[in-house]
Amino acid sequence: MPGPFANPSLLMDCSDAELEALLEQADFGNFEPGRDLPPLRERLLRLERERGLTELHRRVSDKVLAAGARLVETPRYIGMQRCFALSPDGRHLAIASNRLDESHGGDVRIWELATGRVVDAVGFETALVGSTREPSCLQWSPSGQWLGVILGQVVIGVLRAFSGALPCFTADVTRRWGSPPGGTVINPKHVENSGHLPAWCWSPDEAHLFVSTPGPDGALGCIVPFREGTRIHEDSEGLRWCPARLNGQPSKSRPHTWVRWSPDGSRIHGYCKDEFALEPSASPEPQSHPSASAIDVRSGDLEYRFDALTLPVAFSPDGTRLAYGEDSPRLAHGHTGQTVSVLNRDAELRVHAVEEYVWSRDGRRLAVLINNYEFPQVLIFEGGKRLCQVDLKRRSFGPASRSGDLGRWAWSPDGTMGACLLGEGGKVELWKVGSSARMLRRLEGASGIDGLAWGADDTLVGTGPHDIAFWDVNTGALRFRTSLELEPGRVPPPSDWNPWPDEVARFIPSERGWDFTRAQPDGAVVCPPGSREKLEPRLMFSVGGRHAWPWRWAEGTRHARWEDTAPAPVAPPEEDAFEERHVPVPEGETLEARDARHAKWGFLKQYQAPTRPLDHYRAEPVFTHGPAISRANLAPYLGKGVLLRQTQSGTWYALGALLEVSDEGILLHPRAPIGSYRERLLSFRDILWIGPAVPLETPEG
Incomplete structure (x- = not known):
């Protein structure tokens, strides 16, 4: 039987000088990623925090990557995250998402909880992936070897997890x-x-x-x-x-x-x-x-x-019990449907508006999230009897998950603790539950989050349509957090600017345009020098398909290198970015005709019309949803071209001339794609961000 790679306790406790000697003597021929990589990675991260990148990082990377590993980029911009599934061992989270252009396919990505980085990704160029309409569109097999997902709203595709390969099985029976x-x-x-x-x-x-x-x-x-x-x-x-x-x-x-x-x-x-x-x-x-x-x-x-x-409803993990009901929480026998217990009556409690039922992983405990008007609380039951009560002291729950896959309460793997998502400023509270409930700590950085999952390796993950965050539950530290949306004022760049038209474009915003990047599986990365600092933290080698190893540790070895291959040049548009246009005002115009003209064009007699497609512009400055979008801030741009985004769930953008600003909204020409056509103005409350349009510079060869 082969010996161990290295003594893990010595690895974690040794000094930096001892670490170098220990790793020089280590037997990398017996290196097993699942067993050896996490503690080795943790020790080298500590070394990097204390001394920066060292030659030891490069030497160890050369050995770890010698058996082969794929370079995977944790993306900065993706479309809406639709479905979520925690792996059976709790170490990985699978997410199905749209592309930024929602009509062009989607992706399934597997995130490693310990690092908060993507270790596997499978793209679907034409089929939509998952859905936000129902839960469980994305599911791991019991062993964690397979991952199934609904494709195109109809077909179930099963892929081998951590292989980076398209589905090897499909079922189309509907x-x-x-x-x-x-x-x-x-x-x-x-x-x-x-x-x-x-x-x-x-x-x-x-x-x-x-x-x-x-x-x-x-x-x-x-x-x-x-x-x-x-x-x-x-x-x-x-x-x-x-x-x-x-x-x-x-x-x-x-x-x-x-x-x-x-x-x-x-x-x-x-x-x-x-x-x-x-x-x-x-x-x-x-x-x-x-x-x-x-x-x-x-x-x-x-x-x-x-x-x-009556809804909400939740079966226990083994299906033997069924919790249900909004105003009177009940337990039923999962094999017969017969009522077993009326939870609020047995606990002598008044209950109003149950929001969720969440079973612990072993089915021993049940969390009941109750609105109760201004007194929200979480009731914990064990064996159908009330165990304790989590009093939120008039704080509200966070938003409900759109997918239904993850909830606002997440149990620790052993069922002794719980995490609760609150709505006040994006916070999560960790609670110890038993004969009484005790709050342990608050976690910051939960804005945009609507679902929680408590995984292995002391990691809590929070997800939302456009956000994801990973916390260490022992310290409360935020391991990694990112918003997957484009920054306000930006729309996706033109597809014909992508220098690799046969691949999904990756891009980083520059001051007046976009830098296009490419991370190749063999470790080569194409990226303009000015954007390398932004890209580098998202580059990880996937070792064994499951474990992230920082690309930066291998830079300078045969496994990782920057390439200076310049993108193919794009011919700049010949026309000007804006054109001055005049509104015809007939001589002798009647009052009725003038009112009709003002209703269509506002009070302007000339305006600046954008001449290029909207993805050739950005907005600057940018006014975001809330008090910033007001008549006072927008009036200086009357007659100018503006760029804006509408709604929080879609990718609806509009570009046009700002013809009028009132206290309630704006008149845009041409009209924005969403909004009531019975109303003359687009309401401020329907705008996520808006700003004067500035033309982008085309990429240069």
């Missing part, structure tokens, strides 16, 4: 039967090929997937065999539809919108947000309602259907 039918859509032919977003889950042995989708004869889903290298469709061999009979009769239920396979493999439990159960005794026009049910894997039939369900 198109024939279309979206879950409403009361007037019964014949599948009416919805042929329309598809819908399926809920799905892994079997415990990873041999099958269950896909929740309408099927033949009232089926509510199908069990799909999982084999690497295969593509499954509705008629594939081995696929088995679940007829979903209830008490021997067709259930006439709708498919689940969230599902999980029980650990013993016997049943698939889940819930449906909008159930239309068309039973013979039902009213002619039944109202939609949530429901929970379980499918027996062997027969494919429903074991029960629980129609008294």
Whole structure:
């Protein structure tokens, strides 16, 4: 049996002089990344903090990277993050996101929690990845070897985790039967090929997937065999539809919108947000309602259907218990739907507006987040009995997650502590829970965060549509935080400025334009000298596909180098950036015609019209959402070209001439893409940022 690479305790406790001798004697032939890299990386980080980069960093990097590693860049700008999944071992977080141009595909990235950097990435050039409509579009297999994600709203693609490779398995079983039918859509032919977003889950042995989708004869889903290298469709061999009979009769239920396979493999439990159960005794026009049910894997039939369900809802990890209800939190038996406990009555508490239920990883404890008007609190239950209460003292919870994958409460892996996301200035509080609750510390830097996950290596991660942050829970220190949005005043650069048109562009803003960069898997990096300091911290070698090793430590070795290859020149536009235009004012204009002209053009008789596409400009200065966007700040730019962004969730930009500014909004020509066309002015509250347009300089060869 091969010996160890080095003694980890000696590695962490030795002096700098002893460290050099220890690593010179270390047996890198026995180096195992999963075991040896994290402590070695931590010790070298300490050395760098104390003495800066040393020759030892380069010598060790040369040896660590000798067996091969891919260079991966943690991106600065990406589109909206849509789906999140913590790996079974808690050391990695998978995130599915849009591209900046939402019509052009998406990406799945795997972040290492210990460093807060990306160690694996897979790009999809045409298919949209994941969704913000339902949770669990992105899921790890129980072993952590596979990662499945919904592609194009319909197909489930499974890729081998940490390989950087596209999916090696796909299941496309929803198109024939279309979206879950409403009361007037019964014949599948009416919805042929329309598809819908399926809920799905892994079997415990990873041999099958269950896909929740309408099927033949009232089926509510199908069990799909999982084999690497295969593509499954509705008629594939081995696929088995679940007829979903209830008490021997067709259930006439709708498919689940969230599902999980029980650990013993016997049943698939889940819930449906909008159930239309068309039973013979039902009213002619039944109202939609949530429901929970379980499918027996062997027969494919429903074991029960629980129609008294109210949201929010959460199954325990093993599916044996079901927490639900907004005004009266209850526990039900997950195998029967029968009520086990009315939590607030048993605890003698008055409860109003439950926001979330969050089970600990072992299912032993349950956190119930309650609004209770001005007295929000978190009730902790164990075995159905109240254990303690976290009093937030009139502080509000943070915003609810758009994806539903992560919540505002995250349990520590052992269930003895919890992290709570608050809305006041972007803060997270860590609490010790037991017979009583005790706050441990507050973590700063949670602005833009709407979901938390407590992973391994004493790391808490917070995510939002455009933000991600990693904290050390022992010290409260922020390990890494980044906003993935473009800075206010910037829009993505023109695609034809990308010097590598066959690759996704990476770019860094310069004073009057963009610097384009390229990080190649072999360690070569193309970047203009002026932007290297911004790019370098985001460059990491992925060792074993799982562990980040700083690129800067290897600079000067055969593994890492800057290249000065200049981008291909881009011909500058020939026309001027702005053109002076005049509003025709007819002689003898009537008052009615003048009022009509003012309604369209404001009171200006001439204005400055931008002549280039909006991605050839930036805004400067920039006024951001809030008091800064006002009549006083914008009036000096009347008649000038302005650039602005609307809404917080989309990438809607507008470029035009500022024709009028009132106390409530602006008149822009041409009109912005979003806004009520019944209103003459675009309201200030619909603008995220705005500023006078300044033309960009084109890249030079």
